[in-house]
């Protein structure tokens with residue numbers, strides 16, 4: 001197996017607070033991993049530590065066979081941060097946003113535009129090139145933002161809640177799109193999500209994170225009452241809607257934020 005990310009005995013402190021405790025996981029090339037867990041559980045912190053933005057208190061992260069900082073400098077690592085609202089007066093077109101992904105490449109402008117248009121087409125957004133980015137829908141903005149990552153031809157991308165702002169029907173298409181990325185480009189994807197039901201059918205592995213890594217493995221093993229209750233710290237109801245439809249089999253309820261606990 002071709003390991004692309006290794007997290008070993010990782011503990012992270014922010015101020016005096018332990019935010020991640022003794023995390024161990026490894027990701028192989030071409031896998032899609034969903035990081036699930038309650039608000040404040042440390043999902044964003046884990047991603048930012050994997051990218052070298054946060055220093056471990058204990059343990060280490062190895063990304064693309066080297067330190068996160070060195071890996072990020074190669075340009076082979078893409079990162080889509082947790083979304084904040086795009087200001088209405090954001091002056092860039094969809095094409096401009098995608099071109100930002102090529103800012104460090106020494107290529108003629110026409111070549112950059114050609115590459116950007118190719119990836120805009122790949123994410124299903126042809127025809128929107130000149131559209132103001134701020135006027136696109138949430139899901140369309142996410143697709144363009146992913147095209148911005150893809151123009152740099154990364155080996156691994158970290159997506160922090162990429163389906164936020166994408167409606168439930170469109171979400172399924174969005175996750176299928178991520179699978180196409182994996183299948184056609186062999187890109188490794190680590191994605192934070194809150195959609196525990198939908199994600200189960202589209203990812204290879206699930207990381208259940210709430211300060212500690214409560215679960216790491218195939219999705220089917222994750223959907224057990226005791227694991228979900230331990231992770232979310234709440235009464236969990238499993239509802240079976242239809243045996244054929246795994247994606248709508250599981251729901252959780254009453255999941256309080258864990259912010260006060262850690």
Ligand SMILES: Nc1ncnc2c1ncn2[C@@H]1O[C@H](COP(=O)(O)OP(=O)(O)OP(=O)(O)O)[C@@H](O)[C@H]1O
Pocket residue numbers: 014015019037038039040041042043044045046082259262
């Ligand atoms: N810069 C910071 N200063 C102080 N505390 C922080 C900082 N960043 C994160 N934390 C704390 O670390 C914990 C984990 O936060 P993190 O943002 O990683 O959670 P998350 O799982 O991504 O949550 P959400 O689902 O709400 O995005 C929280 O208790 C948070 O308050």
Ligand SMILES: [Mg+2]
Pocket residue numbers: 043044045082160
């Ligand atoms: Mg977060």
